[in-house]
Amino acid sequence: MTSESAHSSAPADNRLLPGPILLLGAPGVGKGTQAQRLMGDFGIPQISTGDILRDNIARGTELGRAAKSLMDQGQLVPDELVNGMVGSRLTQPDVRRGYILDGYPRTLGQAEWLDSHLISLEEDAGAVSLPLVAISIKVDEQELLRRITGRRICPVCKTIYNIHSKPPRKEGFCDNEGSPLQHRSDDTEQAFTERMKAYNSLTAPVIEHYSRQGRFREVDGSRAVEEVTASIEAALRHLRQAGE
Numbered sequence: 377m378t379s380e381s382a383h384s385s386a387p388a389d390n391r392l393l394p395g396p397i398l399l400l401g402a403p404g405v406g407k408g409t410q411a412q413r414l415m416g417d418f419g420i421p422q423i424s425t426g427d428i429l430r431d432n433i434a435r436g437t438e439l440g441r442a443a444k445s446l447m448d449q450g451q452l453v454p455d456e457l458v459n460g461m462v463g464s465r466l467t468q469p470d471v472r473r474g475y476i477l478d479g480y481p482r483t484l485g486q487a488e489w490l491d492s493h494l495i496s497l498e499e500d501a502g503a504v505s506l507p508l509v510a511i512s513i514k515v516d517e518q519e520l521l522r523r524i525t526g527r528r529i530c531p532v533c534k535t536i537y538n539i540h541s542k543p544p545r546k547e548g549f550c551d552n553e554g555s556p557l558q559h560r561s562d563d564t565e566q567a568f569t570e571r572m573k574a575y576n577s578l579t580a581p582v583i584e585h586y587s588r589q590g591r592f593r594e595v596d597g598s599r600a601v602e603e604v605t606a607s608i609e610a611a612l613r614h615l616r617q618a619g620e
């Protein structure tokens with residue numbers, strides 16, 4: 377468990393909250409930070425497509441080799457590769473109570489694939505599971521660039537730091553592991569511009585998709601981390617109660 381996920385602000389009544397949860401939002405908006413906190417509160421795993429791809433790059437797999445240059449340039453990895461990765465992750469037993477998808481789906485094609493994949497999983501299991509709900513976090517673009525360029529990550533426990541808003545106790549080293557912190561190769565101003573273009577053209581329709589289905593809420597991500605978590609949890613309770 378990371379220091380982010382070990383916080384103690386779990387809501388008194390979170391029984392309505394698990395099930396599939398999507399965290400959407402532009403690069404640097406706080407999806408990973410919030411996913412780590414929700415994971416601690418609800419005892420369900422985070423599935424970050426960005427983390428899975430970076431892990432494949434670090435291990436030098438075929439998938440990692442196919443993804444690396446696209447990611448460094450701020451472009452999306454093809455849908456069929458990402459869908460396959462998510463489909464295989466969703467076969468693991470720890471997702472039964474629910475999971476937090478961080479950064480997926482981010483094209484309409486991925487969203488449609490996920491919808492039909494979840495229906496087929498339900499049919500195979502012979503049971504109806506909780507419907508998927510989507511939360512989008514919103515922050516203005518200037519703040520996003522500051523967050524991205526200030527971000528540092530522990531390669532071992534994946535704790536997310538920021539030189540401005542969440543510095544480690546010892547500069548450059550993880551509080552938990554003592555490992556040297558890393559700066560992501562796509563956390564440059566140039567790659568950020570491309571990532572924002574991809575977000576605005578390809579991921580905005582995903583938000584429309586879930587909004588039309590009445591399974592979507594937007595939260596203001598510009599406030600303190602704890603306040604954003606509280607807003608997400610309130611939005612989740614609302615969506616789950618509305619779907620009962």
Ligand code: AP5
Nearest residue numbers: 403404405406407408409425426447453479523527537538
């Ligand atoms: P991915 O890793 O998913 O990157 P992203 O979506 O661009 O999002 P980030 O990880 O940059 O930011 P975040 O929202 O998680 O913010 P964080 O919590 O770290 O994807 C990377 C690449 O992989 C893509 O460009 C693409 O190539 C590929 N990829 C991944 N998924 C794909 C998919 N589905 N399809 C195709 N390609 C895919 O926070 C950022 C910083 O801000 C941190 O330093 C944090 O400490 C700080 N911070 C967080 N919250 C606050 C706050 N409230 N106040 C102040 N600081 C804060």
